[in-house]
Amino acid sequence: KVKIATIGGGSSYTPELMEGFIKRYDELPIKEIWLVDVAEGKEKQDIVGKMAQRMWDASPYDVKIHTTLDRQLALKDADFVTTQFRVGQLDARVKDERIPFSYGLLGQETNGAGGMFKAFRTIPIILEVVEDMKVLCPDAWLINFANPSGMVTEAIIKYGKWDKVIGLCNVPVMAKMGESNTLGIPKEDLIYKFAGVNHFHWHKVADKNGKDITLDLIDKLYEENSGLPKNIFDVAFYKEQLVQMKMIPCGYHRYYYRAEEMLKHGITEYENEGTRAQQVKKIEHDLFELYKDPNLNYKPKQLEERGGAYYSDAACETIASIYANKNTEIVVSTRNDGAIPDLPAECVVEVTAYVGAQGARNVAFGELPTAEKGWLQVMKAMELLTIEAAVTGDYATALQAFTINPLIQSGETAKQVMNELFIAHEAHLPQF
Ligand code: NAD
Numbered sequence: 001k002v003k004i005a006t007i008g009g010g011s012s013y014t015p016e017l018m019e020g021f022i023k024r025y026d027e028l029p030i031k032e033i034w035l036v037d038v039a040e041g042k043e044k045q046d047i048v049g050k051m052a053q054r055m056w057d058a059s060p061y062d063v064k065i066h067t068t069l070d071r072q073l074a075l076k077d078a079d080f081v082t083t084q085f086r087v088g089q090l091d092a093r094v095k096d097e098r099i100p101f102s103y104g105l106l107g108q109e110t111n112g113a114g115g116m117f118k119a120f121r122t123i124p125i126i127l128e129v130v131e132d133m134k135v136l137c138p139d140a141w142l143i144n145f146a147n148p149s150g151m152v153t154e155a156i157i158k159y160g161k162w163d164k165v166i167g168l169c170n171v172p173v174m175a176k177m178g179e180s181n182t183l184g185i186p187k188e189d190l191i192y193k194f195a196g197v198n199h200f201h202w203h204k205v206a207d208k209n210g211k212d213i214t215l216d217l218i219d220k221l222y223e224e225n226s227g228l229p230k231n232i233f234d235v236a237f238y239k240e241q242l243v244q245m246k247m248i249p250c251g252y253h254r255y256y257y258r259a260e261e262m263l264k265h266g267i268t269e270y271e272n273e274g275t276r277a278q279q280v281k282k283i284e285h286d287l288f289e290l291y292k293d294p295n296l297n298y299k300p301k302q303l304e305e306r307g308g309a310y311y312s313d314a315a316c317e318t319i320a321s322i323y324a325n326k327n328t329e330i331v332v333s334t335r336n337d338g339a340i341p342d343l344p345a346e347c348v349v350e351v352t353a354y355v356g357a358q359g360a361r362n363v364a365f366g367e368l369p370t371a372e373k374g375w376l377q378v379m380k381a382m383e384l385l386t387i388e389a390a391v392t393g394d395y396a397t398a399l400q401a402f403t404i405n406p407l408i409q410s411g412e413t414a415k416q417v418m419n420e421l422f423i424a425h426e427a428h429l430p431q432f
């Protein structure tokens with residue numbers, strides 16, 4: 001029977017994971033789940049750990065939830081390790097968002113300056129987890145959800161030298177769900193192909209006869225947009241642009257294709273309601289009040305207010321697919337290996353893949369249109385520089401990453417923002 005270890009177990013998403021595992025118990029017979037956290041997260045971990053146990057107790061299955069601050073104890077002989085941790089908790093995210101906004105730049109969890117600093121904080125910790133895994137559970141699969149999910153996955157492979165990893169995101173899951181509703185066609189009857197990097201991918205869709213219906217879907221999405229996570233404000237894409245590329249961009253592409261409007265909205269929201277992280281603090285507080293209720297033994301609807309809703313559809317399905325060699329089609333962050341010829345084979349991309357006992361086997365996407373190819377190569381360069389800076393702690397490499405990031409106008413302001421972020425996050429950036 002299966003042992004799961006979840007790093008960042010105090011997350012409010014833990015019930016989401018439990019629901020996904022309970023649903024799949026027949027194919028994935030779990031014995032124990034270890035929720036690991038750090039001292040700062042202990043209170044949340046205790047509440048959500050009890051809530052998770054109640055969910056299993058209400059199911060027909062006998063699964064034990066363990067909560068611990070001892071990561072190595074949790075990793076010992078684990079079959080699957082999932083990650084959903086946030087170094088520095090939400091206060092660190094507040095800084096990632098507030099500091100850039102205060103200089104007139106976008107402040108966002110995974111994009112722009114904040115996203116790069118989240119990578120700087122997260123990558124050293126994930127590499128420690130990988131080193132532990134080499135000793136304590138060398139055959140385990142690492143299923144990464146910690147953001148920036150694509151960069152973290154690339155760091156695991158490139159610097160951690162650990163290949164049994166799959167990076168995940170709920171954005172493709174939500175897009176598929178929403179678009180199936182918009183089209184009035186069941187999900188199973190749609191054929192999808194995704195390509196790009198995490199939070200920067202495009203997709204095409206065909207009907208069950210193989211006929212490409214992307215242009216139809218683009219039309220329909222202008223009548224009723226769907227599948228956008230709650231954390232992204234909906235500025236419409238320019239339709240001519242989507243028709244020209246014949247692909248559907250992911251929700252996050254708004255920050256690039258409509259940068260001016262998204263920044264304007266972000267600054268207004270920051271001035272009136274505070275950053276998304278501050279809003280998330282309130283949502284999280286309400287969720288944990290619910291989780292404290294000794295009668296609550298199922299995932300509450302309110303979790304959908306979080307941007308990561310439905311993440312278990314990706315995480316638990318990936319684990320079940322590896323365990324039972326199901327070869328399910330899932331959008332994952334994994335080694336490119338030629339799926340996108342515009343990027344090096346060894347880098348990490350987010351693509352449609354079939355997931356089975358050997359991990360992810362990618363579906364080739366082929367070359368991208370001229371503009372999107374250019375964007376993607378710039379974004380990958382930004383990611384590679386960010387990861388390298390996170391590992392080496394080299395200031396000049398970080399400056400290069402800032403300079404190439406399309407959401408940051410290069411120059412004195414950018415350098416000041418970066419310097420202020422370095423000071424604000426000092427406690428979590430020992431490598432610099
Ligand atoms: P959160 O703030 O609730 O953090 C989760 C837990 O991680 C906290 O309890 C915290 O104490 C703990 N933690 C911090 N450092 C740790 C460490 N070194 N070891 C173990 N635990 C540690 O975060 P959240 O809002 O639940 O999000 C969790 C993570 O998942 C974040 O990185 C977030 O960006 C990511 N996320 C990813 C997606 C996706 O699509 N891939 C979607 C939503 C959230």
Ligand code: G6P
Binds near residue numbers: 109110230306307309
């Ligand atoms: C999204 C993503 C995540 C992202 C999160 C933010 O949709 O896929 O990667 O970071 O939701 O959600 P939040 O509720 O924390 O703002």
Ligand code: MN
Binds near residue numbers: 149168169170171199
């Ligand atoms: Mn995501």
